[in-house]
Amino acid sequence: MMMMVFGVSFSGTSQVTNLGPNFEANSVSNNGESVVGSIGGTNLIWTEADGLTAIGAITNGFPMAGRASISSDGSKVTATITNPDTNLNEMGYYDVATEEWTLLGGIGGPLDGSISSAWSISKDGTTAVGLGWATGANAHGIKWTEADGMIDLGSTVANRSSRANDTNNDGSVIVGWQDNTSGFRQAARWIDGVQTLITDQGGNAISEAGAVSGDGNWVVGGGLNSEAWRWSEDTGAIAISHPNSGFSFQGSATSINEDGSIIVGFYRPWPGPALFGEGFIWTEETGRVELNEYVDSLGMDDLGITFSLPLGISNDGSAIVGMGVQGANIVGFMIKLSSVAANNLCENAIALSCDDTVSGSTSNATNIAGNDSADVFYSYTGSGVAENITISLCDPNTDFDTILRVFSSCDLTDEIAMNDDSCGLQSEVTFESDGTSTYIIMVEGFDVDEVGDFTLQVTCESLNTSDFELNQLSMYPNPTNGLIHIDSNITIDSVELYNTAGQLVLVEKINSTNSTINIAALQNGIYFAKAISKDASKTIKIVKK
Secondary structure, three states: OOOEEOOOOOOOOOOEEEEEEOOEEEEEOHHHOEEEEEEOOEEEEEEOOOEEEEEEEOOOOOOOOOOOEEOOOOOEEEEEEEEOOOOEEEEEEEEOOOOEEEEOOOOOOOEOOEOEEEEEEOOOOOEEEEEEEOOOOOEEEEEEEOOOEEEEEEOOOOOOOEEEEEEOOOOOEEEEEEEOOOOOEEEEEEEOOEEEEOEOOOOOEOOOEEEEOOOOOOEEEEEEOOEEEEEEOOOEEEEEOOOOOEOOEEEEEEEEOOOOOEEEEEEEEOOOOHHHOEEEEEEOOOEEEEHHHHHHHOOOOOOOEEEEEEEEEOOOOOEEEEEEEEOOEEEEEEEEOOOOOOOOOHHHOEEEOOOOEEEEEOOOOOOOOOOOOOEEEEEEEOOOOOEEEEEEOOOOOOOOOEEEEEEOOOOOOOEEEEEEOOEOOEOEEEEEEOOOOEEEEEEEEOOOOOOOEEEEEEEEEEOOHHHHHHOOOEEEOOOEOOEEEEEEEEEEEEEEEEEOOOOEEEEEEEEEEEEEEEOOOOOOEEEEEEEEOOOOEEEEEEEEO
């Protein structure tokens, strides 16, 4: 498809960028590199180098439905365009590199010149979600992947409609709305295609879910007693309150970053256009702050724009886009926050090799897991032989109180090793590589105030005979309520038990291949049991319940 360039590019020197008149900026890739949205019936992509470029349009005379959305890496876009073969509007999937569209079809229809409309793309770019016309005037939420094609998410209320508004990193969690029998839109969530309704603390259905965090844990939307809200399974629905909220002044949360730590949205007079209201940004630390006040507090030039309608935030939390008012004009805007570390997310972990020395920082990162502190990620993949891998932050250039954690994968649930304060306030950890697996290394601070620069060193040592034999060590049951049985092919001299802060809490002399230790007196939680033999050691995570 031929691309049309509007011939306007914008400087990236200011932290606030005017993206152009009447541009509805819907979605932004990580680091603010690409923005997608629409003007009237034309879908556009913005980059600093090229400005606004048209990539597809509605040409059959019907109004634009849905919204353009871009993957975190900026490589894929979903939007609604007109199929030239049928003259019907449908969900499309756009490859930025090849400039080619794949038209995705629908599940029935058509209605009003359309068979489907696109509303979001997964952060990894593999899944498109939106609305498909089923029969008559009824629509259903839809999901598309290259592997499975178009999937009808259905409606749990007969002869009523549903819609999928957003999806998480990999398309496994989808959010949107489901009409009830009276036509009231209820916030809905689909996990693996199964729908549940999101309710308030009293079990009452609340209105539309607009977005979901990249990790799938947090959902945001509007209609909780006229207020914006955030929801998780652990917390239930929590209002993002405004002192003036009520029937005549209503709010909604529109977008959320990877871990749910940053939310954007708006409050506006009701009834009335959202552009006449005020945008907000929310974090756990600050609560809701008017977006213009937030920009001013960072010392940015707001370019005279009232940021009344923020519509998207990048998955890494580094950029916010939307529509605002500049004088008498409506403009698209981007607020580019401090540049986020490239390896801020586990999926962007930087690969390490033996004998590497790398410099990094957590001062431009966010908290993903572990302690309540900013963290960054690295990975190590086995070299084909079993090894002991040592990761050290003991270099004097490391300038904050660190913790090192090693995980088996990016779901960050199986922590296989950790260390705090091995060398002063710095950390060093050794773990065993089986020679083939990929291990995730997380660098973080001891608490929320501990951020800074570090130098990380990697040392590899092939396992000796005792190390290989010790790989057959087992400790069970795990989880345990007190007793831990230890079996090994070689003699274990002792077992040291550490808590998650790296403190030694128990030492047991064993001098046997089979033994039992009792940790019933310890508090419930996670511990690391280090079995030590004459020539080797091995650490196993133990859960005490």
